[in-house]
Amino acid sequence: MPDGACWGPEETADAAVRAAWTALAQVMDPEIPVLSIIELGIVRAVRRDDGGRLEVVLTPTYSGCPATAMIVLEAELALARAGLTDARVTTTIAPPWTTDWISETGRAKLAEIGIVPPPKAGKRALTAPDETVACPRCGSPDTSVVSPFGSTACKALHRCNACLEPFDVFKCH
Structure with missing residues (x-):
């Protein structure tokens, strides 16, 4: 991330950046609605751009994710409801999203609803041997x-x- 990137609300004195993180925590993933987009790890940064405008950077779970447009729209609406009308939401696919970015809270929520969270051990090769997956029930x-x-x-x-x-x-990816 470029200089000035903010990886979390605790990392900045900028009240608007903190307010944006709070607003984004209310945006749920449309495909897994128990997870916020922060818990899913797709909010990569909230920062001020070179012109001082608030920018939210999202990385979709994969480049063809059909939920990306809805997530961007919901993020924009949440920011507007928080009074952050000058905020801009952008997406990037580099670096690509990885399941390692799912928060510990997000992993616990996945397990609670019967979805086995991926191991947090880095990306695996597509040809890696199958892992033993325990039944969540x-x-x-x-x-x-x-x-x-x-x-x-x-x-x-x-x-x-x-x-x-x-x-x-x-x-995992």
């Missing part, structure tokens, strides 16, 4: 992949062979 490690595509493009569908319940697993 009964805890059994005896699970299998039903489909690499789950309820959204960023999740895979698994099934527990012990309790027979299906569940989503957040894909």
Whole structure:
């Protein structure tokens, strides 16, 4: 991030930047509505640009994410409701979003609703061996992949062979 980037509300004395972080914490991901866009890790910076205008930088979970336009709109509306009418929301795909950016609170919320959060161990190669994924309902490690595509493009569908319940697993990337 360029100089002046702000990675969190506690890192600045700028009241408008802090207010923006507070407003953005109320914007929920449209595909996983228990997570805010901050908890999901797609808010990369809130800062002043070279002209002094407030800028919010978002990185979508992947470049073709169909929810990106809705997230940008919801972020703009939240900022406007907070009185930050001069704020500008931009998106960037570099560096690409990674599941490592999901906050610990976000990971806990995913687990609470039965979505297995990805391990926080850096990006894995697409050809990495499959990992054992425990069932979020009964805890059994005896699970299998039903489909690499789950309820959204960023999740895979698994099934527990012990309790027979299906569940989503957040894909790493």
